[in-house]
Amino acid sequence: MEYEKVLGAHIKDIRKRRNMTQEILAELVGVTSQHISNIETGKTKVSLSTFIKIVNELNIPPEMVLAECMKIETPALKNEIMDIIQDCSQKELKIIAEIIESSKVILRKIS
Incomplete structure (x- = not known):
């Protein structure tokens, strides 16, 4: 696994969800x-100091970005889900909950 690409993809995804351009994040960092x-894009290894600045500016816990690079990922994935649904209405949350429950049942049947 190329950790740099996985890490970079997560940073990009979260940055975009925050409606932040690369230019704005770069300026803040x-x-x-x-x-x-x-x-x-994974072309550059991020230094620890830059990584800390990025997660601070994106206002996310570092494990949210590192989850797929680490063996212990459940709390980070839960945080990522919470981040995704933070601006959902009650109606949207109800639909999402139903989708998750249905997906869980299907996944457990095929596992």
């Missing part, structure tokens, strides 16, 4: 937008 692009 203190790097160039090209550097953010290289991180998001």
